[in-house]
Amino acid sequence: METRVYFILGDLAACVLAGAAGGWLAHAGVPGDMSSFFAMFIGMFLGMVSGMICGFLLAPFFGAMEVMLPATLAGMIGGMVVAMQNAMAGVSPDDATWMGGAAGVACLAVTYFLQARLHGEVALDE
16 A cells, blocks of 8 residues: 555545546436436446546556546445435535545545555565
8 A cells, every 4th residue: 555645645636536526427417306226327327437537547647556446436436426416305516526525535545444454464574
């Protein structure tokens, strides 16, 4: 797991950008009178596309594997959350962007936690 501040801030920027873009696209692409079940799938698809684009654009700067997984996950979750909320109660475009960005931060926290938890200890042979 990368611990340099440059890469941590890059991961954070990628996830927030992907989540916010996924939320905004889901708000723009999902009508307010749609069933939340179908809105979730449309939001997931739109968020996945936005996450892949954000990850692709930021991968040369922060590393492909380190950015693509959290950014795509953040876009998907951000799009799903906003699409379902928009279908149930309706949200403004600004709220959709903020909700997607918050989902991006949550996805980054979960991926960092899981990587630290699943990686285990590394033994150094000297």
